[in-house]
Structure formats: C-alpha cells, structure tokens
Amino acid sequence: MKLINEYKANPKKLILPVLVAALLVLLGLSPNFTKPYATIMLGTIMMYIILSLSWNMFSGATGYVSLATAAFFGVGVYVSAFFGSSLSLPLLMLMGGIFSFVIAFLVGAVTLRLRGVYFTIFTLGIVKLLEQLMLYLEITFNKTRGRFVVSYTFTEVFYWLFILMILVILLSVFIKRTRFGLALKCIAEGEDAAMHIGIGSTMVKILAFAISSFAMGAAGAAMATRWTYIDPYIAFSTNLSFLPVLMVIFGGGRHVFGPLIGAVVFAYIQELLITDFPYVYMLAFGVIMIVSIIFMPNGIVGVIENIVGRIKKAKGGRKNADP
Amino acid sequence: MAMLEINGLNCFYGNVQVLWDVSMNIEQAEIVALLGANGAGKTTLLNSITGLVAPRSGSIIFEGAELMGAASHTLLEKGISYLPENGGLFPDMSVRENLEMGAYPRSVWKDRKAKLEKVFEMFPKLKEREKQMARTLSGGERQMLAMGRSMMTDVKLCLFDELSYGLSPLMAKEAFKIVQKMRDSGITVMLVEQNVKQSMEIADRAYVMENGRIVLSGKCSELMEDDYIKRAYLGL
Numbered sequence: 283m284k285l286i287n288e289y290k291a292n293p294k295k296l297i298l299p300v301l302v303a304a305l306l307v308l309l310g311l312s313p314n315f316t317k318p319y320a321t322i323m324l325g326t327i328m329m330y331i332i333l334s335l336s337w338n339m340f341s342g343a344t345g346y347v348s349l350a351t352a353a354f355f356g357v358g359v360y361v362s363a364f365f366g367s368s369l370s371l372p373l374l375m376l377m378g379g380i381f382s383f384v385i386a387f388l389v390g391a392v393t394l395r396l397r398g399v400y401f402t403i404f405t406l407g408i409v410k411l412l413e414q415l416m417l418y419l420e421i422t423f424n425k426t427r428g429r430f431v432v433s434y435t436f437t438e439v440f441y442w443l444f445i446l447m448i449l450v451i452l453l454s455v456f457i458k459r460t461r462f463g464l465a466l467k468c469i470a471e472g473e474d475a476a477m478h479i480g481i482g483s484t485m486v487k488i489l490a491f492a493i494s495s496f497a498m499g500a501a502g503a504a505m506a507t508r509w510t511y512i513d514p515y516i517a518f519s520t521n522l523s524f525l526p527v528l529m530v531i532f533g534g535g536r537h538v539f540g541p542l543i544g545a546v547v548f549a550y551i552q553e554l555l556i557t558d559f560p561y562v563y564m565l566a567f568g569v570i571m572i573v574s575i576i577f578m579p580n581g582i583v584g585v586i587e588n589i590v591g592r593i594k595k596a597k598g599g600r601k602n603a604d605p
Numbered sequence: 606m607a608m609l610e611i612n613g614l615n616c617f618y619g620n621v622q623v624l625w626d627v628s629m630n631i632e633q634a635e636i637v638a639l640l641g642a643n644g645a646g647k648t649t650l651l652n653s654i655t656g657l658v659a660p661r662s663g664s665i666i667f668e669g670a671e672l673m674g675a676a677s678h679t680l681l682e683k684g685i686s687y688l689p690e691n692g693g694l695f696p697d698m699s700v701r702e703n704l705e706m707g708a709y710p711r712s713v714w715k716d717r718k719a720k721l722e723k724v725f726e727m728f729p730k731l732k733e734r735e736k737q738m739a740r741t742l743s744g745g746e747r748q749m750l751a752m753g754r755s756m757m758t759d760v761k762l763c764l765f766d767e768l769s770y771g772l773s774p775l776m777a778k779e780a781f782k783i784v785q786k787m788r789d790s791g792i793t794v795m796l797v798e799q800n801v802k803q804s805m806e807i808a809d810r811a812y813v814m815e816n817g818r819i820v821l822s823g824k825c826s827e828l829m830e831d832d833y834i835k836r837a838y839l840g841l
Contacts, residue, residue: 468695475693480681480710
C-alpha cells in the first residue's frame with residue numbers, strides 16, 4: 283500500500299519499473315519469434331545477469347570481494363551431473379541451490395573472519411580446491427575426467443533461467459529495503475561501528491554469502507543441462523569468478539540496474555569479440571576494463587546518474603543532485 | 606547494588622600488563638568521568654567492558670550479571686551503548702538511516718518510527734539534515750547524530766569515548782549539556798575524557814587513571830579541590 287501511494291505521489295518514479303517490466307515480458311516471449319542462436323545467446327546473458335546480481339548481493343553490499351562464484355556454480359553443475367537422470371530441471375536447480383547454500387554457509391563460517399584481500403584470495407582457493415577435488419574423485423573412482431549430463435532443450439533452460447533471473451532481480455531490489463540489507467550496508471561502511479550498534483556481523487555476512495551462492499548453484503545446475511558434457515575444468519572455470527566482478531564494476535554496483543546492464547553489455551561484447559577476434563579477445567577485454575575504470579569509476583549507471591543529475595540541475599531542480 | 610561493578614580487573618597486551626587491579630562502580634543515573642592522560646589505560650578499560658579486549662582476571666558485573674565474555678554486538682540488547690571516539694557513524698548513509706540502524710536490536714526495531722520522532726525532538730538539527738549523508742555533517746552534528754543513535758534503543762548505560770575530541774569549545778559545551786540531559790532522563794553515563802576541567806564540571810563522580818591504575822576517585826566537587834588534581838590536570 284505504502285509503495286502504491288509513493289508512486290501515486292510521484293508518477294515519474296513508475297517509468298523505470300514499467301520499462302523494465304515491458305522488457306522482461308518481451309524477453310520472456312522472445313523464444314517464440316527469434317532464431318535459436320538468439321535464444322541461446324540470451325540464455326547465456328541471463329546466466330551472467332544472475333551471477334553478477336547475486337555476486338553483488340553479497341560482495342557489492344558488504345565490500346567483501348568474493349571470487350568463489352565459480353565454486354558454487356560448479357557445485358550446481360555437478361548436482362545436475364549426478365542427479366540429472368532422476369530429477370526434473372526445476373528440482374535440479376533447487377537442489378543445486380541448496381547444495382551451494384550449505385557449502386557456502388560452511389565455507390563462510392570458516393573464512394568470513396578474514397577481511398580484505400585475505401578473504402578474496404581464500405575464496406579463489408575454494409574454486410581451485412573443489413576443482414582439484416572433483417578431478418581426483420572422478421579419476422580415482424570413475425576412471426574418466428568428464429561426465430555426460432542429461433540434456434534439456436535450450437528453450438527449456440531459457441525459461442527456467444528466466445524465472446531464476448526474475449527471482450534474483452526481485453530479491454536484489456527488496457533485500458536493500460530490509461533490516462538485513464541495511465545491516466549489510468552498515469558492515470560495508472564500518473564493520474566495527476556495525477558491531478557497536480548490535481549487528482552480529484559474522485552471522486549476517488555468512489547468511490548473505492550463502493543466500494547469494496544459492497542463485498549461483500541454481501544457475502550452474504541449469505547451464506550444465508545445456509552443455510551436456512562437463513568436466514572439473516569446465517564446471518569450475520575461474521572465468522566465472524572474475525567475469526561477474528568485472529561486470530559489476532563495468533555496470534556500477536550501487537544500483538540494482540548496474541550489474542544488470544553490466545552483464546548484458548559485457549556478455550554481448552564477449553560474444554562479439556570471441557566470434558570476430560578470437561585471438562585478441564582477452565586483450566581487448568583488458569583494455570575495455572582499464573578504460574572503463576578510469577573514465578567511469580561508478581560504472582555505466584554512474585555515468586547515467588551523472589547525466590540525469592545534470593539535466594535536473596539545468597532545470598533548476600537541485601533536490602536530488604549528488605553533492 | 607551498583608549498576609556496573611568492575612572488580613580487580615587485570616589486562617594484558619601480550620606479556621605487558623596495561624590494567625592493574627582496576628575496580629570501579631557506577632550507580633544508576635549518574636555521570637561518572639574516567640580521566641587520565643594518553644596511555645593511562647582508559648580506552649583499554651572501555652574495550653574490556655565492550656568485549657573487544659579480554660581481561661585476564663577480574664569481573665565486570667552489569668545489573669547483577671557477568672558481562673565478561675559477551676560478544677560486542679550483544680551489549681546493546683542488554684542496554685549498554687558505546688560511542689567510539691569518531692562516533693562510529695556510517696558515512697555514506699543518510700542521517701535518517703544512521704538513526705534507524707540504531708534501533709537494530711530486534712526488540713526495538715518495530716518501534717523505530719516513534720523513537721526517531723523522540724530523537725528529532727531532542728535534536729531538531731538532525732531533523733533538518735534528515736536526508737543528508739552523514740559524511741557531510743560538521744563535527745558537532747556528527748557527535749549529535751551518534752548520541753541520537755544511541756538513544757534509539759532503551760539504553761540504560763552510555764559509554765562515551767572522547768566525546769569532546771575534535772569539537773570546538775562551543776560544540777563541546779553543547780555536547781556536555783546533552784550528556785547532562787541524558788542523565789536527567791535517567792540514563793547512566795560513563796565519560797572517558799581528556800578534557801578534565803569540563804568533564805569534572807558536569808560529572809557527579811570521577812576516577813583518575815595513571816599508568817593502568819586508578820589513582821584517585823571521588824565526588825567531582827571534592828576532586829576539584831584536591832591539590833594533586835589541581836597541579837597535574839587543571840594547571841592551577
């Protein structure tokens with residue numbers, strides 16, 4: 283009710299949500315009228331949106347940079363590989379999420395006492411640890427490195443990723459307004475101060491870490507059924523740890539739309555570069571990254587906010603201008 | 606029975622003893638000042654109360670229950686609020702958000718709107734600055750925000766670390782006035798200060814620390830007449 287009144291008082295605020303909703307509806311219907319290639323491409327983009335939004339939910343909010351995204355994604359991938367023949371796709375995603383949640387909870391309980399770069403390095407270590415562990419187990423007990431995964435059509439995967447993405451977007455929007463979301467922000471602003479106002483920061487951090495990992499695991503479970511063959515190197519590819527971070531930096535982490543835009547633009551650039559310039563694609567990536575950090579420290583959303591702020595100022599309304 | 610009772614506290618950093626047999630007690634609704642120069646052990650004593658430092662021996666009893674070993678974030682639920690030297694604000698959150706987060710403990714989270722009104726009543730300046738980021742406030746306003754935030758819970762005991770630090774003399778006076786107001790409304794206050802003269806003027810009792818020991822204690826009115834205090838701290 284309060285929300286409705288808020289929008290009634292200021293109808294301009296409705297523009298953005300309505301626009302986004304329209305885009306989402308269009309996206310949801312797109313497999314009906316686009317080429318299969320576009321559906322696959324959009325599925326991949328949605329995977330990146332899910333990963334960067336859920337990464338931002340914990341790391342963006344608290345300032346604890348985690349590189350464990352690939353680890354939890356990989357856990358989801360292996361859930362699909364193990365249980366693919368006995369469970370349906372949504373159940374696989376749920377299970378992948380739950381497994382990731384539990385593992386993230388345990389990992390968080392051990393590592394979230396670390397701060398700063400120590401935490402970051404440890405999380406990268408987790409990816410490598412799980413990768414090597416799976417490799418060892420597969421070769422010892424299965425005598426091969428890879429596995430086949432029961433496959434689903436890319437449209438099915440598309441729809442389930444679509445649903446997961448909407449859930450992650452909603453969660454990202456609403457978590458910011460809750461007591462829990464504000465507590466995360468306080469931890470980023472000053473962890474000691476947060477403790478003095480009664481925030482049990484360790485538990486809050488562990489929970490947020492686990493919640494954000496849930497979506498990563500679910501996304502992994504879905505993607506595995508599209509890939510049909512996986513091995514530890516594919517499942518725990520460190521690219522999936524670094525790319526979401528870059529996407530959030532590129533898009534801007536302060537606003538929910540930042541990671542979203544970052545993921546869309548970045549994933550598309552990646553696709554273009556890989557198909558047209560396969561040999562220099564990583565190099566071009568690096569250049570884009572450096573340029574964007576220098577010229578848009580707050581990401582694309584920061585640039586947009588700047589422009590909107592200037593227009594407002596020019597109109598004489600200085601209410602919301604950033605000081 | 607005293608509200609806060611500290612008995613025979615000994616505290617070490619590694620092998621170095623920094624608190625020697627420190628005992629003190631604070632009664633309901635009084636202002637107690639803890640005075641001393643740099644390195645006297647004032648902050649260590651505060652950190653022992655708030656659980657940041659683990660004393661080797663002794664006891665800290667708050668309202669009849671042992672406080673030692675309790676995690677820092679549980680103190681507020683018990684009614685103890687701690688204001689660190691810089692106020693412990695969240696610089697990139699608005700004044701309102703900072704205040705609202707003061708009501709984080711679950712028991713008071715639901716009443717935060719009503720509490721907020723009360724705080725705004727006491728600090729009208731904060732109401733004016735409601736939507737401003739905390740980092741854009743002046744030193745005095747920051748201190749007010751920190752004080753206002755500590756009043757968002759049903760606080761019984763307020764621990765101030767260097768309340769007057771970095772404030773202009775005028776602002777410091779203002780801040781001390783608010784401390785008196787808090788006492789009058791029934792909140793117990795412990796002031797840890799280097800500003801000896803001003804804190805003695807508003808406090809009921811004072812403890813003086815030197816080299817990790819409490820060397821003097823008593824009513825402020827009496828301590829003000831003490832020759833040693835006059836010579837060493839008041840420069841008379």
